[in-house]
Amino acid sequence: MIGEGDLEALARGAAVLGTGGGGDPYVGRLLAARALREHGPVPLVAPADLPDDATVFPVAMMGAPTVMVEKTPSTERIGATVAALAEYLGVTPTHIACIEAGGVNSTFPLVAAAQLGLPVVDGDGMGRAFPELQMVLPTLSGIAGTPMSIADEKGNVGILTAVDNHAAEALARSLTITMGCSAIISDYVMSGAQARDSLVPGTLSLCARIGHRLDRVRAEHGDAVAAVADELGGRVLHTGKVTDVARRTVTGFARGTALISGESELTLEFQNEHLMAVRDGVVQVTTPDLIIVLDTDTGEPVTTEALRFGHRVTVLAAPTDERWHSPAGIALVGPRYFGYDTDPVRFDARERP
Amino acid sequence: MRIGIDVGGTNTDAVLMDGDRVLAAVKAATTPDVTSGIVTALDGLQTQHPFPPADVQAVMIGTTHFINALVQARGLAPTAALRLGLPATASLPPMVDWPGRLVGAIAGRAYLAHGGHEFDGRPISPLDEDELRRHAADMAANGVRSVAISSVFSPVNTEFEVRAAEVLADVLGPDVPVSLSHEIGRVGLLERENATIINAALRELAAGIVDGLAASIAGHGITAPLYLSQNDGTLMDVEFARRYPVATFASGPTNSMRGAAVLSGLGTCAVVDVGGTTTDVGVLTGGFPREATVEVSVAGIRTNFRMPDVLSVGLGGGSLVRGSGTDTTVGPDSVGYRLTEQALVFGGDVLTATDVAVAAGRVEIGDSSLVADLDPAAVAAALERIATDVADVVDRMRISADPLPVVAVGGGSVLLPDAFPGLGAVHRPEHFAVANAIGAAIAQVGGEVDRVFAIAPGQRDAAVDEARQEAVDRAVVAGADPATVEIVDFDEVPIPYLPGNATRIRCKAVGDLRIEQAAGRRA
Numbered sequence: 074m075i076g077e078g079d080l081e082a083l084a085r086g087a088a089v090l091g092t093g094g095g096g097d098p099y100v101g102r103l104l105a106a107r108a109l110r111e112h113g114p115v116p117l118v119a120p121a122d123l124p125d126d127a128t129v130f131p132v133a134m135m136g137a138p139t140v141m142v143e144k145t146p147s148t149e150r151i152g153a154t155v156a157a158l159a160e161y162l163g164v165t166p167t168h169i170a171c172i173e174a175g176g177v178n179s180t181f182p183l184v185a186a187a188q189l190g191l192p193v194v195d196g197d198g199m200g201r202a203f204p205e206l207q208m209v210l211p212t213l214s215g216i217a218g219t220p221m222s223i224a225d226e227k228g229n230v231g232i233l234t235a236v237d238n239h240a241a242e243a244l245a246r247s248l249t250i251t252m253g254c255s256a257i258i259s260d261y262v263m264s265g266a267q268a269r270d271s272l273v274p275g276t277l278s279l280c281a282r283i284g285h286r287l288d289r290v291r292a293e294h295g296d297a298v299a300a301v302a303d304e305l306g307g308r309v310l311h312t313g314k315v316t317d318v319a320r321r322t323v324t325g326f327a328r329g330t331a332l333i334s335g336e337s338e339l340t341l342e343f344q345n346e347h348l349m350a351v352r353d354g355v356v357q358v359t360t361p362d363l364i365i366v367l368d369t370d371t372g373e374p375v376t377t378e379a380l381r382f383g384h385r386v387t388v389l390a391a392p393t394d395e396r397w398h399s400p401a402g403i404a405l406v407g408p409r410y411f412g413y414d415t416d417p418v419r420f421d422a423r424e425r426p
Numbered sequence: 427m428r429i430g431i432d433v434g435g436t437n438t439d440a441v442l443m444d445g446d447r448v449l450a451a452v453k454a455a456t457t458p459d460v461t462s463g464i465v466t467a468l469d470g471l472q473t474q475h476p477f478p479p480a481d482v483q484a485v486m487i488g489t490t491h492f493i494n495a496l497v498q499a500r501g502l503a504p505t506a507a508l509r510l511g512l513p514a515t516a517s518l519p520p521m522v523d524w525p526g527r528l529v530g531a532i533a534g535r536a537y538l539a540h541g542g543h544e545f546d547g548r549p550i551s552p553l554d555e556d557e558l559r560r561h562a563a564d565m566a567a568n569g570v571r572s573v574a575i576s577s578v579f580s581p582v583n584t585e586f587e588v589r590a591a592e593v594l595a596d597v598l599g600p601d602v603p604v605s606l607s608h609e610i611g612r613v614g615l616l617e618r619e620n621a622t623i624i625n626a627a628l629r630e631l632a633a634g635i636v637d638g639l640a641a642s643i644a645g646h647g648i649t650a651p652l653y654l655s656q657n658d659g660t661l662m663d664v665e666f667a668r669r670y671p672v673a674t675f676a677s678g679p680t681n682s683m684r685g686a687a688v689l690s691g692l693g694t695c696a697v698v699d700v701g702g703t704t705t706d707v708g709v710l711t712g713g714f715p716r717e718a719t720v721e722v723s724v725a726g727i728r729t730n731f732r733m734p735d736v737l738s739v740g741l742g743g744g745s746l747v748r749g750s751g752t753d754t755t756v757g758p759d760s761v762g763y764r765l766t767e768q769a770l771v772f773g774g775d776v777l778t779a780t781d782v783a784v785a786a787g788r789v790e791i792g793d794s795s796l797v798a799d800l801d802p803a804a805v806a807a808a809l810e811r812i813a814t815d816v817a818d819v820v821d822r823m824r825i826s827a828d829p830l831p832v833v834a835v836g837g838g839s840v841l842l843p844d845a846f847p848g849l850g851a852v853h854r855p856e857h858f859a860v861a862n863a864i865g866a867a868i869a870q871v872g873g874e875v876d877r878v879f880a881i882a883p884g885q886r887d888a889a890v891d892e893a894r895q896e897a898v899d900r901a902v903v904a905g906a907d908p909a910t911v912e913i914v915d916f917d918e919v920p921i922p923y924l925p926g927n928a929t930r931i932r933c934k935a936v937g938d939l940r941i942e943q944a945a946g947r948r949a
Contacts, residue, residue, distance in 0.1 A: 142613070144544070147517050
């Protein structure tokens with residue numbers, strides 16, 4: 074079960090898995106707190122416990138986190154978004170799922186589940202955050218993102234059917250912009266068997282565990298960064314001070330480079346999420362593995378937007394779900410897709426030269 | 427001549443200054459009504475350095491009164507929060523994340539209405555004036571005495587907030603003040619709205635305090651204009667203070683840092699303010715405090731005020747000293763205001779940081795013979811611990827590898843060594859105990875822009891110029907001498923996931939107060 078008391082921890086853990094992107098989960102946490110207070114706790118179901126014939130509806134927000142903190146979402150429409158798609162497909166949803174565990178999208182499915190009185194699957198479609206709709210493991214399993222529903226707070230609802238998941242991203246993105254850069258979507262409807270096969274299991278409870286552990290470690294004045302590394306099976310790549318942040322906008326996405334001084338100098342490349350870490354010209358790790366920036370003192374995750382000159386940070390690297398390292402996974406979310414001319418470099422528990 | 431006054435929780439400090447020179451400096455006890463403490467302090471200045479009241483060109487006051495009123499939930503007006511944005515935002519109504527105690531203290535009532543804008547300036551829905559009139563009638567029926575209005579993306583388009591205020595004034599009459607969110611905060615609806623509601627709740631109190639301050643100055647025959655210092659170290663005139671009391675919230679640390687800067691002649695430095703219980707460390711860049719970049723929580727309410735970035739550590743004159751050798755600890759617990767009963771030098775039985783400083787001969791407080799038999803090695807270890815702990819905090823605040831000069835102020839700064847390892851010499855300016863009042867006296871006037879600009883290809887320079895000019899214009903309107911206005915802060919952040927190269931530009935300009943013109947305006 075997930076109750077109101079777990080939300081703060083869950084949202085903090087989700088910001089860790091957000092790897093710098095996915096937005097500030099504060100608004101998502103408040104929305105979920107309200108829904109859980111009103112409707113009670115939501116049961117959490119492990120993917121392994123899903124019946125084959127379950128009908129799983131993932132729910133997410135699409136748009137700009139900066140917009141969501143100003144035009145805060147209207148959750149009345151979340152249930153309606155799911156209902157519209159269910160009606161179009163002629164099926165009855167049995168479970169709600171999370172498509173992106175990192176950032177604000179960790180908590181929106183809880184609101185939908187609370188409103189509809191359905192359980193939530195303890196897992197997600199990527200095990201982290203990525204910026205585009207097709208960037209989910211279900212795409213690798215051949216699951217179609219559409220038909221999908223997309224709704225704004227005014228009552229507009231669209232049903233989209235696209236030829237592939239890349240086309241779904243392009244179409245939904247332009248609708249989202251028209252809807253004011255913040256929309257609710259339900260997509261990748263799948264059976265229980267498909268969900269078991271294609272989702273990353275246990276990520277919601279992992280988020281909550283990371284958050285609770287951060288609280289505990291901080292109360293004991295322990296090493297918050299080490300605790301996060303331990304939960305994720307990762308290691309500290311670098312500790313230092315941000316000495317330069319250069320940002321540029323390319324086709325509507327924020328790209329940037331941050332320099333972090335310390336015993337050596339680490340260069341971080343980011344585009345919404347942190348995607349590549351380079352030291353002395355040697356690539357240390359790249360997407361799809363996790364590159365996480367934490368405040369060195371508090372262990373609090375730092376988003377790419379909040380990264381500023383002078384900030385004392387620790388950079389962690391941690392392994393991603395193994396399926397992302399398949400050739401098809403690398404084609405979808407590897408460094409070349411994001412425009413970096415390099416082969417992927419995998420997380421290595423040992424220090425690199 | 428100028429007079430700077432700092433009204434703190436314990437002391438009211440005042441200084442009489444001629445340019446950067448301190449002519450007189452006094453400390454008086456802060457009184458519950460604020461004004462009689464100020465009267466005592468002004469009398470003290472007159473005694474120390476007699477001056478003709480007509481020679482005073484400006485009086486600047488920094489006060490923690492408004493933030494204390496909020497924290498203690500006293501003197502707050504019954505307040506309504508009206509938000510324009512339906513059908514968006516309804517799930518998180520105004521005051522959604524407030525402590526219940528404070529909602530009760532302001533008898534907070536939340537109203538949602540149609541309006542608001544999208545990120546690009548399109549309306550979310552048209553303003554419904556009948557709906558606003560109904561809400562206003564309900565406010566009147568429920569005894570609301572102050573209103574806060576927030577509209578979605580009002581930093582992009584202010585039109586609906588301005589119009590809604592007119593409609594409310596029409597129903598509620600001119601005696602109910604209305605605070606508008608676009609004048610108070612930045613993008614981030616809940617945080618900006620929270621600051622606006624706090625501002626609304628403080629407006630009655632502000633009117634009373636501002637009148638009291640003006641009366642106590644006038645009582646001394648001073649006809650110069652009165653200013654209050656803001657969170658960012660710039661000034662606002664009393665009319666502005668009546669309307670935006672929330673802007674004074676963090677002026678204490680800001681004034682102390684700015685005062686330290688002028689006393690030491692250093693524009694870029696770390697300021698270490700050592701009190702009885704805590705040490706606050708801030709960093710000045712180009713004479714202004716570096717601002718915190720994360721949301722600041724005030725009395726349990728999340729806001730996005732412009733606040734200085736200050737790191738505090740539990741170490742001060744009253745801190746308890748324990749252990750020995752390298753295991754020696756100082757603080758975080760302190761005897762606080764009981765220093766004069768419990769410290770060894772005052773005949774008590776608690777070993778405090780002050781006792782160690784006296785034993786080492788750094789300062790004469792109390793009876794030094796009572797600490798004469800302390801083990802010199804233990805004294806040295808405690809002072810070493812203090813130096814290491816404070817140096818560590820300063821180092822955390824450092825933003826580059828370049829050496830950063832350290833300026834020590836506050837009564838407890840005698841605990842600090844003459845130099846920090848790796849940081850260099852510690853500057854101890856004269857009048858360090860009244861740095862806050864000096865900071866208030868030398869404050870400047872500023873203007874700021876914080877908006878999302880849609881930058882067309884090749885038009886970046888034009889947008890940047892527009893933002894800079896707007897900041898300069900705002901500073902001049904606020905009372906800055908145009909010849910002295912300069913841009914002190916500029917920040918440009920592209921916003922992810924938004925089309926059209928949307929870029930958030932923040933720009934701040936400041937200049938010296940236009941004294942003659944200001945005095946003339948009053949006449």
